[in-house]
Amino acid sequence: MIKVSVFSEEKAWSKRLKNTDIFFKKICRAFPKKYQFSNKKVLFSLL
Secondary structure: OEEEEEOOOOHHHHHHOOOHHHHHHHHHHOOOHHHOOOOOOEEEEEO
């Protein structure tokens, strides 16, 4: 499973995306199953 952590101080970015965590989790769920790492823990951080 891919876990996404998002940290944003950019005001323009925050105005466009109200809940960045949900946005990026939806993107990760859209990956094909072989790239979802279902049996491993993967941490992906966006700053």
